[in-house]
Amino acid sequence: MDTIIDISSVLISTPRLTLRPFRPEDLEDFFAYASVPGVGEMAGWPHHETIQDTESILNTFISEKSVLAICIDGRAVGSLGLHSSWANETAEYSHLIIKEIGYVLSKEHWGQGIMPEAVGAVVEYGFNALGIEAFTCSHSPDNKRSQRVIEKSGFSFVRQSKHFSQQLQTSRDTKQYILLRSENPVNLLARYYSASDEELRLEGNHGQVEFLTTMRYIERYLAPGAQVLEIGAGTGRYSRAIADLGYSVQAVELFQSNINSFKEKIKDGQDIALSQANAIDLGIFSDNSFDITLLLGPLYHLFTEEDKHKALSEALRVTKQGGIVFAAYCISDASIVLSGFQRKAFDIAEYIARGKIDPLSFNTVSLPHEDAFELIRKEGIDRLMSKYRVQRLHYIATDLFANYMRDAIDAMGEDEFALYMSYHFSACERQDMVGITHHSLDVFKKE
Numbered sequence: 194m195d196t197i198i199d200i201s202s203v204l205i206s207t208p209r210l211t212l213r214p215f216r217p218e219d220l221e222d223f224f225a226y227a228s229v230p231g232v233g234e235m236a237g238w239p240h241h242e243t244i245q246d247t248e249s250i251l252n253t254f255i256s257e258k259s260v261l262a263i264c265i266d267g268r269a270v271g272s273l274g275l276h277s278s279w280a281n282e283t284a285e286y287s288h289l290i291i292k293e294i295g296y297v298l299s300k301e302h303w304g305q306g307i308m309p310e311a312v313g314a315v316v317e318y319g320f321n322a323l324g325i326e327a328f329t330c331s332h333s334p335d336n337k338r339s340q341r342v343i344e345k346s347g348f349s350f351v352r353q354s355k356h357f358s359q360q361l362q363t364s365r366d367t368k369q370y371i372l373l374r375s376e377n378p379v380n381l382l383a384r385y386y387s388a389s390d391e392e393l394r395l396e397g398n399h400g401q402v403e404f405l406t407t408m409r410y411i412e413r414y415l416a417p418g419a420q421v422l423e424i425g426a427g428t429g430r431y432s433r434a435i436a437d438l439g440y441s442v443q444a445v446e447l448f449q450s451n452i453n454s455f456k457e458k459i460k461d462g463q464d465i466a467l468s469q470a471n472a473i474d475l476g477i478f479s480d481n482s483f484d485i486t487l488l489l490g491p492l493y494h495l496f497t498e499e500d501k502h503k504a505l506s507e508a509l510r511v512t513k514q515g516g517i518v519f520a521a522y523c524i525s526d527a528s529i530v531l532s533g534f535q536r537k538a539f540d541i542a543e544y545i546a547r548g549k550i551d552p553l554s555f556n557t558v559s560l561p562h563e564d565a566f567e568l569i570r571k572e573g574i575d576r577l578m579s580k581y582r583v584q585r586l587h588y589i590a591t592d593l594f595a596n597y598m599r600d601a602i603d604a605m606g607e608d609e610f611a612l613y614m615s616y617h618f619s620a621c622e623r624q625d626m627v628g629i630t631h632h633s634l635d636v637f638k639k640e
Contacts, residue, residue, distance in 0.1 A: 195281045196290050200324055203260045205541055207314045208565055210307065211538045212261040212273060215254040219262055223247050223637070224297030236297040245524055263298065263311050267537035271298035275319070278329040285416035285601070286371065287486050289326040292319065303338065306388055309345045316346065318563065320374045327373045336365050346373045352414040398610050399599035403592040403632055405614060406621060407489065407519070409433055410587060410636060413487055414517045415440060422483040422513075424472045424508060425490035429455040436463035443483070445470040473503035478511045486512045488520040489634075496561045501577055509581060512639050517586070520635045525557040525629040531596060569626060574635055585639040590621045590630030595627075 205212040215223070220337040222448050224247040226232055231445060233240040241247045252259040252273070265574035278293035280286040294315065298308050312330075317323035329347050332339035348370035355366060393582060408431070415421075423432045426444035436442050441464040446452050459465055470477055472491035486508045495501045508518050529550070544550040559567045571588065575631050580583070595602055595617075605613060620626055627633065 195277050196540065198275050198292060198319075198325070199258045200261055200275065203261065203313050203318070203628065204539060205261075205563060206532075206539050207310050209265060210311055210314070211267075212259070212315060212542075213469055214309060215251055215260060215262045215263065215269070217255070219269040219571055220244065220251055221246055223251055223262075223272075226270060226301075227297075229300050232297060232300055235339065236332075236334075243618050261315070263296075263307070263592075264538065265302070265307075265446055270302055270309070271311070272296065275315075276328075279331070280327065280329050280351075280371060285413070286327060289373075290324060291327045291329060292325055293329045293331070294547040295330075307343045307539060312342060312346045316372065322563075324425045325374070327371055329369060331367045331369045331414075334368060340368070344373065374608065380638070397513055397591075397599075397603050398605055399595045399602040402457050402595040402602070402614070402617060404430070406589065406591045406617065407431065407521075408635060409489070409618065410589060410634065411485070411519065412438070413546065414636075416484065419484040420509060421485045421487070422478070423487040424475065424504075425488065426455065426467070427451050427468075427490055429458055431489060432465055433458060433460070433463060436465050440464070442466070443478070444468070445472075445475070445477075447471050463520050473500055475507040475511055480510055481513045481516075482511050482515050484513055485519045486516065488518065490521065491525050492520055493566050496564075496575070498566050502580065505577065505581065509583070509639055514639060516636055516639050518583070518639065520570050520637075521591070522626070522635070523566050524572055524633055525570055526555070526628055527596065528568055529555060529557070530629070531631070535597075571633070574633070578635065578637065581637075582640045584640055585637045587622060587633065587634070587636040588627060589634040589636065591628040591632045591634045593621050593626065593630050596631045603619060 201213070201214050203214065221469070222242075224244045226242060227241045227247055227250070230240050252536055254274075259276065260272050260274035273294065273296040275292040276295055278291040278292045280293075281291070296308060313628060315626055316328055319328060328348075332343060334353070346478045351371050353366055353367050353368050357505055361614065400553045407565065412429070415435070415438065419436055421440050421442045423435075423442060425443045426432050426446045429444060432442045432444040432455075444455070444465055446455060446467070446469060452467065455467055459595075468477060472488065473495070488508045489505060491504050492501060505520065508520070512611040529541065533541045533544070541550065545552045549560070550556070551558075556570065557568045565593075574588075602610070602613065
């Protein structure tokens, strides 16, 4: 059945994107991508010839309250609409609340996994917050990019039919897909990792800051013959770097898309054993098995104290007495300052109104049905760790200022970047500075 979905109060954040209602001030950004030949045509409408064309469509988006702007760093780079679905006319699906997803993205962002990330976030929000029971999606047979987005997002092919485009005044074949809430195959986090390239995040000078800092401290504790476990290994960037140093690495990862990518990247001579497992249940490993245990990603995505303690307890259980555990976190203040106040990726006042940010302390609340990342402060990490018999060796701001000045760092030549890294290493454990980092690393010894 069709129903009206008012998106005027919807705000969805992902690690890279904000999806929100269009605003009048989006006009120039909208025209910038909608006027490029081939962008609109792939979605079934002609590219905009004049900014007046764009303004007319923008006003329709705002008044009809059914289309979200896809924003990166506060700039609208695409749209995603919830429309009446072809499935409402079929006997099989007509009893369900269904919306058709239609989308378009600026050409400069094609091939970066942006649209699967946006579609996945809207699907999760629609199922969990809007009461939608199924989503449909369509593409023309020659639009392979859209087909990949739809398939990555878990939709199932239903049929091929004819569709008449009023705007293009043509009839064309259309492949139609559906995703039922009862059959939703992956959650928000799985969608994020199937659509994103974590290794790409660690490329460029600014991404190298975090990677080089983490490896610097890992290497400090790599004794000859050390047995290493990486929990939540992703696509294996750290595991492979450690294996290249001549160490044997056991790696576990939850998501199949990451495992597939990891396997493709393993080189001859790298001693890596890869398994699928969850950080909160490492029953495949015995107690006291590893000299070094890396927990460099799972705590980004565990939203309850119970699950965080399960992951930390499991990491400590499998680590030998006197062994070293590395636990990484995402820090909330950096997100508020950079993504909120500076880049306008989300509305601070709106988050306060929704209870996601405390108006006095500015502490944050992450919600698993909306957010892929759990944000925390050092005092929260200290509270978690107070329950364990461990000795903290280091608390490190692994990227410190890097994300605030990424353009400047990426533009540095080799000598200047080396100088910057020398400064960074001198400051990354300073207690007067660590709170501003985006990612932190807690290093402790099991007593």
